Amino acid sequence: MTLTGGSRRDFHQHTELSAHLKDETRRLLELAVWEDNDRRGDITSAALVHGSASGRAHVTARQTGVVAGGLLAPLVLEAIDPRLVWEQLCADGAKVDPGGTIGVLTGPVREMLTAERLLLNLMGRLCGIATLTARYVEAVRGTGAQIYDTRKTTLGWRYLEKYAVHCGGARNHRSGLYDAILIKDNHLAFTGETGLTPADAVLRAKEYIRRFADASGNLPLVEVEVDSLDQLKNVLTAAPDIVLLDNMPPEMMREAVEIRRAAGSNAQLEASGGISLETVRAAALSGVDRVSVGALTHSAISLDIGLDWN
Numbered sequence: 001m002t003l004t005g006g007s008r009r010d011f012h013q014h015t016e017l018s019a020h021l022k023d024e025t026r027r028l029l030e031l032a033v034w035e036d037n038d039r040r041g042d043i044t045s046a047a048l049v050h051g052s053a054s055g056r057a058h059v060t061a062r063q064t065g066v067v068a069g070g071l072l073a074p075l076v077l078e079a080i081d082p083r084l085v086w087e088q089l090c091a092d093g094a095k096v097d098p099g100g101t102i103g104v105l106t107g108p109v110r111e112m113l114t115a116e117r118l119l120l121n122l123m124g125r126l127c128g129i130a131t132l133t134a135r136y137v138e139a140v141r142g143t144g145a146q147i148y149d150t151r152k153t154t155l156g157w158r159y160l161e162k163y164a165v166h167c168g169g170a171r172n173h174r175s176g177l178y179d180a181i182l183i184k185d186n187h188l189a190f191t192g193e194t195g196l197t198p199a200d201a202v203l204r205a206k207e208y209i210r211r212f213a214d215a216s217g218n219l220p221l222v223e224v225e226v227d228s229l230d231q232l233k234n235v236l237t238a239a240p241d242i243v244l245l246d247n248m249p250p251e252m253m254r255e256a257v258e259i260r261r262a263a264g265s266n267a268q269l270e271a272s273g274g275i276s277l278e279t280v281r282a283a284a285l286s287g288v289d290r291v292s293v294g295a296l297t298h299s300a301i302s303l304d305i306g307l308d309w310n
Contacts, residue, residue, distance in 0.1 A: 068167035069126035127303035133168025145284035247273035253286035
């Protein structure tokens with residue numbers, strides 16, 4: 001299926017607090033609450049804080065960053081005690097400066113202290129991803145290329161981390177193995193067929209996914225990885241939706257863009273492999289449409305945030 005004009009489809013974007021995202025968060029919290037409390041619960045707070053005490057605290061940024069995960073805070077608090085209340089003051093996707101208040105937490109103090117580390121761990125991780133993502137997005141500003149994430153996510157955290165990538169201003173690649181075709185070199189190497197070309201694989205994939213058309217006739221996207229310009233020329237004849245240019249230097253990517261133009265293809269080109277903050281702009285300036293960056297999720301450092309009484 002060839003994509004045309006401005007109506008090009010894209011992968012599903014994790015842009016809101018969906019039912020799936022809520023479900024994933026609750027499953028993670030069930031494990032997180034167990035590992036932090038086991039059978040005895042928070043014995044420090046029980047020993048030192050009167051059961052009737054109530055309080056108010058700010059969740060505060062210790063460094064500059066981009067907020068993500070605030071919308072999930074009520075789920076964290078619900079897992080500990082439904083009497084805990086969250087008021088978000090800095091929206092997901094917004095910049096926060098050192099000392100800035102992300103949100104306010106009120107309720108029984110014992111339970112607030114029990115929830116503290118769970119809340120800070122989750123939000124710190126997601127804010128870290130959003131902050132790093134925003135740096136990549138800024139690095140390619142004005143080039144026409146879009147930054148995308150990958151499946152290099154923390155086990156069990158994929159929907160949360162992809163939501164954080166969205167908060168940082170980038171776009172989401174496929175959610176999993178089920179929602180798009182991505183033909184990589186290992187697929188070609190282990191089919192057991194001698195001489196199977198990338199174009200052959202794309203045509204076979206298109207034939208397979210025709211059964212998955214939805215009511216509007218849309219099919220899952222078909223993307224294929226190439227590591228040479230000869231492979232690119234071959235695969236463009238099969239009209240894939242996206243061609244992933246694996247570990248190509250910028251000058252080779254520019255040649256790939258010219259080959260696509262000469263072929264009259266509207267397949268999008270995606271730069272991938274070893275992309276860093278130092279190299280991402282050069283990749284984007286080659287003329288590719290997408291740059292996928294595994295580092296957004298596998299190399300992000302949690303943003304330093306804390307809980308302060310007021």
